[in-house]
Amino acid sequence: MNYYKVFYYHPLDLTFKSAQTLQVIKDYYHLSKLGVSVVVYGSYENINDLLLIQEYVASANFRVISRKRTFFGKIVAKVVFFWSMLSPTEKKTIVTRHYRKLSSAFLIKKIISNLRVVHEMHEESFPYLFKTHIKKEHIKSLLKNKSLDCLIFTNYSQQVFFKQEFECDPIKFAILPNGVEFDKFQGVTMSNNFVLTYLGQFNHWKNVELIFKALSLLDKKYTLRIAGGKGDNESEVFIKNLMEQYNIDSSRVCYLGFINNHEVANKVLKNSNVLLLPLGDNIQSKFLTSPMKLFEYMATSIPVLSVDYPSVRLIASEKIFFSSNDAKSFASQIENICNKSHNFFNFDSMNVLARQYSYKSRSNKFLKEVISEL
Template sequence: MKLIYISPLRYPSEKAGSLFSMKACEAFAEEGLLVELWVPRRRNPIRHDPFDYYGIKRNFRLVYLPVVDLSPLPFFYFPLALSFAVSVFVYALIRRIPQAIYYSHEEFALFLLTYLSGRTVYEIHDFPGKSVLFRYLFRRLDFVVANNQWKAPKIKERFSFPPERILAVPNGVDLAQFSIPLSKEDARQKLGLPSAGKVIVYTGSLFGWKGVNTLVEAARVFSEGVAVYCVGGGEKDSADFRKKYADISSLHLVGQRPHAEIPLWLRAADVLVLPNTAREDISKYYTSPMKLFEYMASGTPIVASDLPSVREVVNEKLVYFFEPDNVADLTRAVEDVLGNPSDAAKKSARAYTTVQRYTWNVRAKEIINEIGIAK
C-alpha cells in the first residue's frame, strides 16, 4: 500500500509545516510504507535541496506538480490552492495508484481525491471553518488526524464526524538530531558566539501569534550580560524586527538557518523560550508546537507561555511557565532559570525523559495502527 502525502507549501521553506511534512513522510517510510510527497512547483528564495536542508533521509519520493504561483501578489493563495488541487487530481488519475492512502492537511486537493478509489485522511493543523467545502469534505473523509487533544471533540461536534474515526496525536521530534554530543561551550564556538554571558534562544517564525515580540521587549530589561538570539523568520519579518527593535543591543536576529543547524543553537543556550501569544486561537488552542518537542529533546531549560496547547504536553515539573503576553512575567521566569541552575537542570532532565514518547516514529506507528494501513 502506498501513502501519498499532499502539501501545498514550498520545499524547503521557513515555515514549520514544510519540516513537519518531510519528517512525517520520513517516519512513515521508516515504518515500512511506500511514501510519496506531492508538492507544488513554486517560486522559492531558498535555494537548497529539501532533504539536505532539513537533514531528511531519502527514503521517500518528492514529486513537484505544476501550479499557478502568483506570489508575492496579494490574494495569490486561492489560484495557487485551486491549481494545485487540479494538478493533484489529474496526476492521481494518470497514476491510478491501487489501494492508495491520500493523506493531507490541504482541503481543496483532498476533497477532489475523495471521488477517486483509495482512502482519504485529513490531518488538521488549524481548525476547519463552517464553509460548504468543509461540510462536504467531512461527509466523504475516511479518517481525521488532529494534532492535539483539544480538536478531537470539537471536530465531532461541528461536523458530526464519527469519533472512532478521529485520532488525536501530537507532533513529534527526531531525538537523534537534537541529542547532540556537544557541550554548551563547543556549540557556541561552532556558531561563533561569545563563550561568556548568558544566552536566551528562540527558534522559529516571527509571525504575530508566535509571541516573539514579548521576548524581544523582555530583552530590554534582562540583566546585563544576557543576550537574546532569535533564529528563524522570513526576510521581511526579520527586516521589520530589525527596524523596530534596532535600539536593543542585546537582541540578535539571526534570520533563517538550515534546520540541521538548529540543534547547535539549542545546545548553546542557557534558556529556550516558547513565547506564544494567548490572543489568537491558533496559538492558544490549535497548535502542537514542534519547537517545544525540539526544546525538550535538547536538554536545555525551557520557559513557555502558559497555554492549553502547551499544557497538553508539559507541566510545571518540566518547564517554567509565564503568563502569555506579559513581559514582566517572562522576565521573571527567565531569571528563575538563571538563578536556580540546579532546579532548572532537574526540570530539563524530566522534560528530556518525557519527550522520548513523542518521536516521529512513535507518531507514525500510532497513525498506521489506528487507520489500519497494511504495509
C-alpha cells in the first residue's frame, strides 16, 4: 500500500485549537493507518501544540513538515513540502481545499508524473458568494476542469448546492462527511439536570448567539456548559458580552475554555441533558458546513438539538431533534427534550448511524472511491 502517497496542499496552523487542523489531521491520520503515506505542512506558534500533533500521528506513516511561524519559516515549510513530492512513488495524490491551491495543483500536475489532483469542498468552497472580486465562472471552470481527478464533498448538502449553482454534477466525485472516533464517546450518557452543552468554535456564522438568546427565555434552572473558541481572552470576552446582552446571570453559564479533543467526551459532553448545534442564517450553515460536533454528539447517549438545515438533516435524518432558527423555537425544543424521561430516547438508533461515519469507515471509502480509482 505504500505506493499510495497523499500530499495535503494547504498550510496548516499546527495546533489542535484550529478546527481545520484538527479535521485534517484526524481525517488523514486514519487514512494513513490503512497504509497510505501522508504528508502535510504548516507552521506553529507554540512548540507544545506541535508536539501534541506529532504524538497523535506517531504510530502512522504520517509526516508533518513544520517550521516556526515566521515569514521565512512558512516559505521553508512550503519548499520542503514541494521537494517531498519528488520522491519516487508509484501513485501520488495532491489534495487541495482552496481554489488558488487547486489552480496551482493543475500546474504541478504537468510537471510531476503520476500525480493526481483531488479537491475537498468546505465552508469557503464557493468563494464568489462572499467575495465580489471572484467570479462564479472562474470557480466553475476550476471545479469542472478535466485535470481534476476527483471532487470530495464533505457533506451531502454540498452536492445539492453544487448542482443548484452549476446545474450539473462534477465529472467525478465522492461524498465523505467528517469522521468520528466512535468508541471515545461510548459511555457518555445524559443526566436529567437541565444542563445544556455546546462544543465548538465561535465563528459568526455558527450563530452561538442563538443559544444565549434561547437561554434567556428559559427558566433559571437551565444552565449552559460551553467549551471552545480559542480559550483565550477574546473568547472569554465573547461569552461575557453575550451574557450581558441577554441579561443572563453568570451562575447559569460555565465556560470551560478550550478543551483538547481527546478530553471533550468526559470533560464537556458527559452528564449533559441536551447537546446543542446552533447554525446561522447563511449559506455556510445551510449547505456547506460538515460539523464535526454533530458526529461526536451522535456517538453519545445524549439528546441532540440542531437548527433544521440540509447540512444537518441530510446526515442525521430523524435521529436527532430539530428546531427552526429562532430563539423561541430553540428554547421550546429544549424544554420539550428536558421534560422527557430517559426511556423515551432511542440512542441505539442514533449510535448506529454515527458508527457509519467512523474514521475507519471514512478512510476505507476514501481509499476505495478516491485513491484506488484514480
